[in-house]
Amino acid sequence: MARITLDGIAHAYRPNPRSDADYALKPLHLTWERGLAYALLGPSGCGKTTLLNILSGLLRPSHGRLLFDGVDVTDWPTERRNIAQVFQFPVIYDTMTVRENLAFPLRNRGVAPAAAARRVTEIAELLGLSPMLDRRARGLTPDAKQKISLGRGLVRSDVAALLLDEPLTVIDPNLKWELRSRLKAAHRALDRLMVYVTHDQTEALTFADRVVVMQDGRMLQIGTPAELFERPEHVFVGHFIGSPGMNFLPAAVTGDRAVVAGFEIPLGAAYGPLPAGVPVQLGIRPDFTALGAGPGGLPVTLERVDDLGRLRLARVRLGPHPLVARLPDGVDPATAALYLDSRRLHVYADGKRVPPPGELRQEAAA
Amino acid sequence: MNDRPFDNRAWLLVLPVLAIVLFSALLPLMTVVNYSVQDSFGNNQFFWNGIGWYRELLDPSTDLGSRFFGALWRSLLFSAIILAIEVPLGIAVALCMPRDGWRLAATLVLMALPLLVPWNVVGTIWQVFARGDIGLFGHVVNALGIDYNYTAGILSAWFTIVIMDVWHWTSLVALLCYAGLRAIPDAFYQAARIDGASRLAVFRWIELPKLRRVLVIAVLLRFMDSFMIYTEPFVVTGGGPGNATTMLSIDLVKLALGQFDLGKAAAMSIVFNLIILAVCWVFYTVMTALDAEKQAEGPAKGAE
Structure with missing residues (x-):
């Protein structure tokens, strides 16, 4: 067989x-x-x-x-x-x-x-x-x-x-x-x-x-x-895979820019026109986000910090949208800004991922 | 240690129960014990006989002894035949029963019907049904060239009371087994299919082991009921021909009420009682052993 x-x-x-x-x-x-x-x-x-x-x-x-x-x-x-x-x-x-x-x-x-x-x-x-x-x-x-x-x-x-x-x-x-x-x-x-x-x-x-x-x-x-x-x-x-699950933020995407709650976020690739009339979301795993000091970060408000022992996770809000971000050692969460790894950002339209143009058609490898 | 109120007057609350048990069970039993150690020639005159009746009863060489043992073996044989037929037949019927829908409802009603018929009515039905002249069953059997007459032939008489009991009580065993079968989770049958088990293997390794507890109850009920059977043979054969179908209970009634031999009858009923107590004890032991086994694997059963 x-x-x-x-x-x-x-x-x-x-x-x-x-x-x-x-x-x-x-x-x-x-x-x-x-x-x-x-x-x-x-x-x-x-x-x-x-x-x-x-x-x-x-x-x-x-x-x-x-x-x-x-x-x-x-x-x-x-x-x-x-x-x-x-x-x-x-x-x-x-x-x-x-x-x-x-x-x-x-x-x-x-x-x-x-x-x-x-x-x-x-x-x-x-x-x-x-x-x-x-x-x-x-x-x-x-x-x-x-x-x-x-x-x-x-x-x-x-x-x-x-x-x-x-x-x-x-x-x-x-x-x-x-x-x-x-x-x-x-x-x-x-x-x-x-x-x-x-x-x-x-x-x-x-x-x-x-x-x-x-x-x-x-x-x-x-x-x-x-x-x-x-x-x-x-x-x-x-949501289901990963602990905690992926962050999803409602966004408006044009080309290689996304706008979330009024903040502009650069994307890893330029997207063509997205299907109209469906909710568009930006997705990123907490593992590819971090709070830190320095320029270029997104201003967030801190809700609380979960200390998991091997790592610390900050629950923050970007505008009205909650998300979970990594909190590296030595960073003061109260004043820190949010950094996203733009290569790890994914765009979702109506719950499904929109492949960036030029991405190899991903086969269900087998 | 124990700060709950303690009042010995609470024992008085048990009195009504004691009085009822005394009146309905203990006093009659004592009367029987009393009779069993005395002899009487009527006129309410009694003579002390010690354990004389018991000695005679348990000695097969005496009249009373041979009569008692004859009836005892007949009763045991009857129970053995009944169990040997009804238990396998009941299991087979249960296995064939539909699992749901209107067919199941129809089957359940049909099978419950004989259970609702009173003993003496069952006896009367078969007394007529099995007659050679006007009974359908007896007539057909005779017409087939088989010599069948339950009032004259020992074999015919036994055949009649056995088939009557099978007709009356097999559905009880079948219904019990059916309930037991329904309690087996589907996962067992699925696993058996995966394992490639034959129908016979499914029965031998899944159904029969899971039916064990139910079968113990079925055997207990049918043994007790058939061991003390009285009405049906009394109605159909009257214990005959001769005393070929005189079971223990029939003999007891003949002795006590027919011959008014109170002493002998009392001794016989005490022994009868002891036999039943012994059998009950055996069943009780088996049941508690099964329960203990179940308890031991209780947590393991979990969601099975």
Whole structure:
């Protein structure tokens, strides 16, 4: 299996969808490549799990086709698709031992007992389940149970894709890191396509090669963590990724100048005419702003300073518009002015990023 | 340490309950115990017999003993047959039931119907239904060339009371199992599909383990009910032919009210009572063990 293609996949849970709002998942065109780890990131109810269940065949999409390596599998049952999926809450067969649990997917598919046993030992080793292999699965801790669920997902080495639906929700925070790195190791060892659903940006950004940001059943952007950070294609992506999120300021843009609350701000590039009649915003990450003394800064009023330990953030107002800026050591926030890195400024019209002329058409790299 | 008011007069509030229990349970029980150690030749004259009745009752070589053990084995056999049929059948029916819509409503109503029919009415229905001359069932079976007459054949009589009980009570087991099945989260079925489990494997590893608690309750209810069954065989076969379908409870009534052998009957009912207490204790132990298991993994269950 090399590639999974979503060709206009959309889904509505109601039988006769009328409006856009009836769709849990709006038409989606995507291609996913083998060997990469993808994260589906978005708030609860944005359609992540729906998409995952469509991939595994637990749900039949109301529109569109799903292709595995060019073969239409939309109507194939789950069993035939050869996909592994791990759910948010641990599902274990509690009358079996841990070993039997791990071997179950192999046994059902008629894998030779010797090969299955070898594989189970490997996976148990990887997940740290070896000491409890012969215990009954009932009565184990939630952590251990979820490890078993993960193990059942990882145990088949020939799967087309491994789908993980917020698998670390029930895991203790200090164990999460450990388990996530074990998962990453497993992914590298397996060289499979992996799809990881989460609403936790740190989890998505540290785990995945490509992150798909979703909202309200729509895909807003797909890209590497760096791309999402540096060039959010949508206001929502800017807000959702990064902590704190991106600053957005209503602006009027003409050529390479923007005017915010009466102040002129130079832009990194000259923009052509923007669509009329839609709100235009200027976006910049707090990381590319700083308060400082000196000429050429924008006058701001200080609201408060948040000391995060490793850095300090100043909440200020530029005219009526609030924003968050970095506060370097030794700067007096009360008298300082705001400096923006003009190369890191993005222009958004109607919530979508306007690419500056001459920018290479950014492909959803993959 | 404990600054709540403490007043021993509060014990007086328990008196009404004590009085009722004394009057409705303890005194009658003591009367039975009293009878069981005495003999009477009528005229309200009683003679001390010690544990004589018990000795006779538990010695299979005596008349009373062989009669008691015969009835006891018949009751146990009946319960065993009933459970062996109703439990698997109930599970099977529950698995086949529709999951929603009007079909489910229709099924539930149909299945609840036999449960609403009183015991003696069930007996009467089958007494007529199974007759060879005017009963549809008996007539058809006879017409098929099978010799079937529940008043004369031991096998026919047993067949009739067994099928009657299955007809009456399988839906109870089915409804209980259905409730148990509905409580299984969808995630288990989805995981099983992902794991490529066959229908049989889903039943063996998901449904059956999750039904365990419900099944314990179903078995308890059906065992108790069938072990003390009285009305249906009494109405249909009257305990016959001979005493082939004389269950423990029927025999007890014959002894106490038919022959007015108060001493023997009292001893028999005490032993009957002890058997039921012992069975209850076994079930109670099993249930609490299951509960403890559930408790132990309580936090782990979380959102399952």
